[in-house]
Amino acid sequence: VLKNLRARLLDRGVDIRFQTRVERLVVQDGRITGVETTAGRIDATRVVLATGHSARDTYEALLSQGVPMEAKPFAVGVRAEHPQALIDEAQYNLRGPRPDTLPPADYRLAHTTDVGRGVYSFCMCPGGMIVPTATEPEMVVVNGMSSARRSGPFANSGVVAQVELADLVREGFGEGPLAGVEFQRALERKAFEAGGRDYKAPAMLASDLAAGRFRPVLAPTRFRPGLVPEDLRNVLPGFVVGSLQQALQRFDKMLRGYASAEANLIAVESRTSSPVRIPRDPNTREVPGFSGLFVAGEGPGYAGGIMSAALDGLHTGHAVLLALNATT
Ligand SMILES: Cc1cc2nc3c(=O)[nH]c(=O)nc-3n(C[C@H](O)[C@H](O)[C@H](O)COP(=O)(O)OP(=O)(O)OC[C@H]3O[C@@H](n4cnc5c(N)ncnc54)[C@H](O)[C@@H]3O)c2cc1C
Known part of the structure; x- marks a missing residue:
């Protein structure tokens, strides 16, 4: 998909500059x-x-230029790894191996805790592998992926608990626009x-946390950098551990063996969605006070995943075209 998309863009005269980071906006009279x-x-x-939800340096640069920004809820937790079998x-x-006629099974699980906090499986990868996805030194972040055949021996999925703005304040990260980023960083350093x-x-084992x-x-793992057995109750905040x-316990009833000693819980799954929102006009999609500046996709908080980011990009492209047509 990406190769074809790139070829089409190049055909249309688009100049693609790899390894080129935007460091500042140039703004004159708004x-x-x-x-x-x-x-x-x-x-x-x-x-x-x-710029995606992990461009923390870009959030900081934009904030220093007065681009409006606010903290938004997101979710953090662990990645669970089970035998696909x-x-x-x-x-x-089944009471034995899956016949070849059936694809590797997937799942989607959700639970609301007794205090009303949402916990859900996220980005489930049948036959996949867990990959390191930190973007800053001395931090550990995990995520998951499957190859097209989904033929690996393990299934993995994020299992994450909702983080509200009140949690950030209670945990000592304040109310600033980058409070969620600092909360994520602290977890990833831990x-x-x-x-x-x-x-x-x-x-740690899923059975133990449960x-x-x-x-x-x-349990056996396919996480290449390796795992260290550790009590995750000392790594994750108490409200996440409890959730x-x-x-x-609930998922184990919904899917037999989910919280068994055959499953590892691996920390930390902290980049589920953007912890920041950059406001934009709902019609023009421009950032208030910055005429000509559009924001799109997951980074400014308008998407969660590949499809919604692509659609948001498409609609934002239309908004740019409308703005250009209005001035020609
Ligand atoms: C391992 C992994 C597996 C995933 N699996 C799935 C999945 O199965 N399904 C799904 O729906 N989603 C999945 N996701 C999430 C998905 O990748 C994102 O939701 C999606 O890519 C967001 O699209 P985006 O265009 O908003 O941002 P991104 O795809 O993050 O793109 C942002 C781009 O901006 C660039 N950038 C950042 N800052 C600057 C700057 N200052 N100057 C210039 N360029 C900059 C970045 O380098 C990057 O290329 C996965 C993510 C990971 C990490």
Whole structure:
């Protein structure tokens, strides 16, 4: 998809500059006139920022230029890794291996805790692998992916609890626009420390967290940097631990063996969606006070996942076209 998209863009005369970071906006009298990049200035009357939810340096640069920004709720937790055979047996109600006629099973689980906090499985990857996805040094973040055939021996999924703005205040991160970013960073640093400071990830058995105990043993894993057995109750905030514990007990009833000793919980799954929103006019999609500046996709808080980010990009492209047509 990406190769074809790139070829089409190049065909249409689009100039793609890899390894070129936007560092500052150039603004005159409330109107965008270009961007400063690591390869010099680019003049432009319209700029679309679609920098994704992990461009923390870009959030900081935009904030320092007065771009409006606010903290928004997101979710954090762990990535659960099970034998694919366990998921297949539970989902297809099998008493043995899955026949070739059936695809590797997936699942989607959700639970609301007794205090009303949402916990849900996220980005479930049948036959997939867990990958390290930190974007800053001395931090550990995990995510998951499947290859097209989904043929690996493990299934993995995020299991995450909702983080509200009141949680950020209670945990000491304040009410600022980047409170959620700082909360994520603190968790990711803690995971790095707990993993022994060499990019291994801290992990524990799902059965242990569900039962409120810890034993220094782990199930087999496909996480390449490696796992370190660690009591995740010392890594994750108490409200996340309590929510995950309740949810695991429930999930175990919904999917046989979910919270068994065959499953690892690996920390930390902290980049589920953007912890920041950059407001935009609902019609023009421009940022208030910055005429000609458009924001799109997951980074400014308008998407969660590939499809919604792509659609938001498409609609934002239309908004840019309308703005250009209005001035010609
Ligand atoms: C391992 C992994 C697996 C995933 N699996 C799935 C899945 O199965 N399904 C799903 O729906 N979603 C999945 N996601 C999430 C999905 O990738 C994102 O939701 C989606 O890519 C968001 O699209 P976006 O265009 O908003 O931002 P991104 O795709 O993050 O793109 C942002 C781009 O902006 C660039 N950038 C950032 N700052 C600057 C700057 N200052 N100057 C210039 N460029 C900059 C970045 O380098 C990046 O190329 C996964 C994510 C990961 C990490």
